[in-house]
Amino acid sequence: MFLTDLLKPKTVAYAHCDLPCGVYDPEQARIEAESCYKIIEKYHASNDEHFKARAIVIKEERAELAKHHIDVLWSDYFKPEHVQKYPEITELCWKAAKQCSKVKGSLEIGEAKTLLDMIDKIGDVWTKAGGPTATRIAKAAAARA
Amino acid sequence: MEPALRDGDWVIVAQLARPPRVGEIVLARDPRVPERLVLKRVAGVKGGACMLLGDRPDESTDSRTFGPVALSQVLGRAIFRYAPLLRAGLI
Numbered sequence: 001m002f003l004t005d006l007l008k009p010k011t012v013a014y015a016h017c018d019l020p021c022g023v024y025d026p027e028q029a030r031i032e033a034e035s036c037y038k039i040i041e042k043y044h045a046s047n048d049e050h051f052k053a054r055a056i057v058i059k060e061e062r063a064e065l066a067k068h069h070i071d072v073l074w075s076d077y078f079k080p081e082h083v084q085k086y087p088e089i090t091e092l093c094w095k096a097a098k099q100c101s102k103v104k105g106s107l108e109i110g111e112a113k114t115l116l117d118m119i120d121k122i123g124d125v126w127t128k129a130g131g132p133t134a135t136r137i138a139k140a141a142a143a144r145a
Numbered sequence: 146m147e148p149a150l151r152d153g154d155w156v157i158v159a160q161l162a163r164p165p166r167v168g169e170i171v172l173a174r175d176p177r178v179p180e181r182l183v184l185k186r187v188a189g190v191k192g193g194a195c196m197l198l199g200d201r202p203d204e205s206t207d208s209r210t211f212g213p214v215a216l217s218q219v220l221g222r223a224i225f226r227y228a229p230l231l232r233a234g235l236i
Contacts, residue, residue, distance in 0.1 A: 007227070009155050013172055015146035015184035015199075075210055 024077035024135045026123040029069035029096075033119055035062040036103050037112040044107070060104045066115065067100035073122065077135065086125045096122060146170070146200050149236065150184060155228035156236065158221035164190060165219055170236055173197060174218040176211045183207075184223055195219065 036059050043055040074093035083089060096118040102111050126132075149170065150156070158172045165171045165187045175181040185197035185207050194213040199205025208214065223236045 007155070011182065013158075013182035013184045014175075015150040015152075015154075015170075075206075080209075 022135055023137075024073055024126075024131065026069075026073060026119055026126050026131075029066045029073070030116065030119045030123070032062045032066035032069065033100075033103070033112065033115045035059075036066065037109065037116060040107055040109045040112050044109075056107075063100050063104035066103075066119070067097050070096050070100065070119070070122065073126070077126070077131070078129070082125075082129045086129060089122070089125045092118065092122050092125065146184060146186070146205075149186075149200055150223070150226075151232075153229075154226050154232070156184075156223045157225040157227060159224050160221050161219060164216060165195060165222060166190070170223040171195075171197065171219050172221045172223060173214050174220070176214055176218065179218070182220070190216075193217070 039055050039059040039062065043052055043059070046052055046055070070093055074089075074097075078089055078093070096115065099111070099115045099118055103115050161171075167187050167189060169187050170184055171187055172182055172184055175183050183197070185199055185205075187195050188198040188208070189196040191213075194215050196208040196213050198207045198209070202209075225233075225235055227233050
């Protein structure tokens with residue numbers, strides 16, 4: 001046994017933080033929510049039991065991802081100064097995260113639509129807070145055309 | 146917690162003999178995930194809890210996110226770094 005093995009700590013503690021890449025966009029949550037919406041549509045249009053079972057599994061997975069992306073926006077992107085300026089953002093994120101849980105357990109298209117609207121409201125605040133320029137990398141002009 | 150602590154530092158943590166004081170770096174349980182241990186600086190002690198903050202507010206996940214930490218969840222105080230040797234010394 002080497003001396004370093006003896007000296008090596010037995011316990012690991014985290015002193016570091018998130019390593020924020022700095023890219024945040026409600027669109028990421030919206031795409032997952034759109035998936036939920038379309039999956040619910042396809043579920044109701046289908047008579048194939050196997051397809052329906054798969055649709056449920058995938059919808060639950062996408063709803064969980066939408067929740068994750070909302071949580072990341074809330075805990076990592078929005079800073080105290082944003083909350084001061086746009087106090088509604090706390091409740092918007094909180095309710096949208098809860099709505100994700102609803103969509104996860106539901107096959108009502110209305111629940112998925114409500115989630116999309118909630119994410120759009122978060123998107124409005126994100127835009128007002130300067131999100132598009134603060135966090136996204138602009139596309140080259142040629143790529144936009 | 147840079148530059149006070151860096152990723153991979155080996156540190157000695159002493160059991161708490163007294164309540165932590167502002168400015169000290171403590172080992173505590175993350176209130177969100179108790180099995181996750183964190184090292185953060187004490188920003189305030191009030192009643193039975195303390196506020197823990199990272200040294201880099203922009204990037205830190207600390208009491209601003211997980212709230213005050215009960216003193217019963219503060220396990221010890223980081224006192225000494227013994228590796229890497231070049232940076233060994235009191236914390």
